Amino acid sequence: MTIKLLSCDAMRPDKRAISRTIEDIADDVDSNLATEYTDILLAGSPVEIEVSFNESSAYRALRKLDIDYELVE
Numbered sequence: 001m002t003i004k005l006l007s008c009d010a011m012r013p014d015k016r017a018i019s020r021t022i023e024d025i026a027d028d029v030d031s032n033l034a035t036e037y038t039d040i041l042l043a044g045s046p047v048e049i050e051v052s053f054n055e056s057s058a059y060r061a062l063r064k065l066d067i068d069y070e071l072v073e
Contacts, residue, residue, distance in 0.1 A: 001055055002072040003062075005037075005047045010066040013042055018065055025051050025058040041067070048072060
């Protein structure tokens, strides 16, 4: 399943928590790439990640961080 991360609406986004979450839920994403994705997301550009394991917990983690997302077919 591909998820497009659209934006982060948190008042004070926690870059480390966002990066760690992306690294945990996305397939084939290491810490450096997760940090890069986090920077792109917080700059206002969407990021696409591939999730194949435990999708419901991935959605929950994204909502907890106030990250807006959409499912891509």
